[in-house]
Amino acid sequence: MDTGLRLTGTENSQVQVLQNRITNVVNGSGIEVQQSGCLIANNFIQAGGVGIAKGISNSGSSNRIVFNSVNITGSDPVNGRAFELTGGSDLTVKNNIFANTGSGYATYLVSSPSGTNDWDYNNYYSASGKLGFANGTNQNSLSAWSALISTDVHSKAVNPFFVSHTDLGINQILLNNAAVSISGITTDIDSVLRSTTADIGAKEYVPCTPDVGVNAFTSLRNPLSPGLQGIEVQLQNQSLTTLSSAVINWSINGVAQPTYNWTGTLAGAGNATITVGSYSFPSGKTYSLKAWATTPNGQKACNALNDTASIKDLATPLCGLYTIGGTNPDFQNFTEAVTALNNAGVGCGVTFRVRNGSYNEQVKLGQISGASATAPIVFESESGDSTKVALHYQETNPSNDYTLVLEGTDYITFRKLGILRSNGQSGSSAVIIRNGAHHVSFRNTQLNRVSSPGTSCDSVLTFAGNAVTGGIFLANLSTQPASRVAITGNTFTSPYSASESSIGLSYTTGALVQGNTVAPSINSGSEVTSVNVTNSSNPKINNNHLFAYGYYSTYGVIVSSTVNAEISDNTIQGGCYSSSGYSSYGIQVRGVAA
Known part of the structure; x- marks a missing residue:
């Protein structure tokens, strides 16, 4: 399941969520609290998987979140969060265990709470060392965390030693008698009476001897x-x-x-x-x-x-040339190499030579420490043949449907590889670029659909000489348009659906679309468009060979709500096959500002 329990609405609800065991949450939250005035107590919560995995996510005010045990077992280094705060004020957060035994955070504050908060006597544990995130920075020690957010003076940061991933009874003596009493909470998840010096977490624990x-x-x-x-x-x-x-x-x-x-x-x-x-x-x-x-x-x-x-x-920080796959490699697969990059960064320029083969993996790269213009990262095929190396993955959940994600990754190049979808043209992206990635290049690569969300602020993105199925769609924040986007010399085959363009750009500045060939797109769906640029400034669209065929209206180039567009020296061919009511346009300009 993707969410165990969601409390929605803005009213002061006085809802009580007590003594529940919520397990096997994948791509969602165990308990999501949007309401105010709630009591969340004495719960076991476990979430995992390879994507979003959150234990308790709170945005409401005046909530009491006490005596809970949370375990995140997922592999996502960013979206795995035992406790997440996205808003709220006047909170009580006490006597909880927020543990991430996977790859992510014990606690993650998207925004700091306002008002008067009673926040202490918790236990934070992260197997990867990411104890907390607040005010835009990672905090890896309890002392640094406490100083940053002015809470958790009496809290702890130890391994709770759960009985299992889902049975969150503790086996850690340092959590025994380490909590404080909470009015109205006199028993644990199993209705066992709590002492006046209770244990942290949802379940009481009795140590044995010798141990x-x-x-x-x-x-x-x-x-x-x-x-x-x-x-x-x-x-x-x-x-x-x-x-x-x-x-x-x-x-x-x-x-x-x-x-x-x-x-x-x-x-x-x-x-x-x-x-x-x-x-x-x-x-x-x-x-x-x-x-x-x-x-x-x-x-x-x-x-x-x-x-x-x-x-x-x-x-250790990587530096120099490494191999992936094949006989006696430095790294058996992409996952091993990316884990090293994410955790340790680079000390100089790094090149990964990938041996021929099929790699069925889902890869997420974050912001790599040490990467720069003088210390770039390159993934390339050892053979130089993009058809001989295939990184691919199949996932049906839309919130986690990708092969490669660049999560704020900088100074990285992929060349002469295949980055594909195992399940073909599903409508999901093989490559997602987001969260401020810059200086990213794909060269002479086979790609199945590339996208960046409209909440991104990426820049210096280069796509050159690639064979693209499904299109390239880059959308940035309206307040931070993408700069220095270059899509040059690529060959595009049909988009995943007729309603999509082969090249789509939104909120860009100075984008270059040059020397591309867009193959015929004959579909029975809606409109077919080769290049679509919206809400942008100073784009150059030139020397492209554009073909747009379909049953409804077709467009070689659409430019809308865009200033100073240059469209020149393109070869555009198209037509529509409907009997009436539809037309074929080489270039259409919509609402361009002066």
């Missing part, structure tokens, strides 16, 4: 510095009795490292930072580490669910 575990790796962060580094972990006494010895095992990329035998004194619920060894990290690689503690005081641990900490997708 030990590793909470986290404390010394490693992305981007990872290459070379020799000490490996530090936080050893946690998960019981209320004194711990005097434990065995710590650890591994890197599945390869066991020397065991560390710890002795000392840790009081009940105490922890200590331990250096278990060292490791030399070569550059240009990705790493997954795991550490687990056993044998507390020489005995078998009473709880195996809180033994192990892991950290994945650590990477």
Whole structure:
């Protein structure tokens, strides 16, 4: 399901959402609160998938969001959010666990709350290190988060060690007796009586003895510095009795490292930072580490669910030439390479040579640290043949229907590849460009439909020498028109539907459409258009070969609400096959300002 529960409207509803288990949410929110005056308490919420995955999303005011346990298991690094705030004021947000065990954020504030807010005693956890986002910046530590938004003075940032992805009972002693009482909330999700010093989250927890575990790796962060580094972990006494010895095992990329035998004194619920060894990290690689503690005081641990900490997708900044796919590659597939880019960025220019093959993957690139005009990123086929390398994907959910997304990605080029749709002409885009991407190029590539949404503010986009099925549609914000868009020397076949143009531009400035060939488009739908430019300034449309055939009205070029357009030296051919009432136009100018 895409949304578990949605509370809509602007009235003060006094709705209470209590003791629910909402799981398997994909491409949506577990609980979406648009109303005001609601109580959201004692709920388990799990969402996942490869696209949008939100636990609780709030835009209402005077809501009380307390004693909930949220787990996001999805792979989206941006739209995976355990708690999201898009508006509201005078909120109570207390005693919740907001955990993202996937790739995204524990909490994400699109806008900061106004009014007087009671916001504290929560636990934030992100396996990827993205604790929170607010005021346009990522915050990766609890101290930085608390200082930025002036909340969460008594909150925590630890792994809750859930029983499973969907059973969100905790196994973390640091959350035991760490909450504060909330008026009217006296029991947990299972109707178990809460003590006056309750546990954070929806379910109460009773520690056992003896018990030990590793909470986290404390010394490693992305981007990872290459070379020799000490490996530090936080050893946690998960019981209320004194711990005097434990065995710590650890591994890197599945390869066991020397065991560390710890002795000392840790009081009940105490922890200590331990250096278990060292490791030399070569550059240009990705790493997954795991550490687990056993044998507390020489005995078998009473709880195996809180033994192990892991950290994945650590990477050193990339620099130079890498291979994807084939025999003995640097990266097995696009996903591995993109994970390294997203997490660690680049230290100099990077080129990925992709071996021949079919890659069934869905790829999302964010803003890459270090990318610049002097340190660009290139993906290209090793063979130089765009028909021999195919990145493709099939997805039927329209909110997550793409093969490649550039989410604010800069200084990147794709050349001599195929970026396609597995399910053919579905009407969805193989490539989506959005959120301020700039200096993006596609050259000599096979493309199945490219688009950018009307909420974007992208610029310096180049499409040259490509074979395009389904068209290129670029729409920017009216207040931030796209500049330096160049669509040159491409060959276009039919759009996905007759109502679409092969080249569509909206809110651009200085766009160049030159030397393209648009093949005949014979459809039984509505109008057929080769080039359509709207709400733009100073476009140049010249030296194109444009063909537009259809059953209804056809257009070689439409220019509307646009100033200083230059349309020259084009060859335009077309016609309509309807018996009456429709016409064929080479060039039509609509509402162009002086």
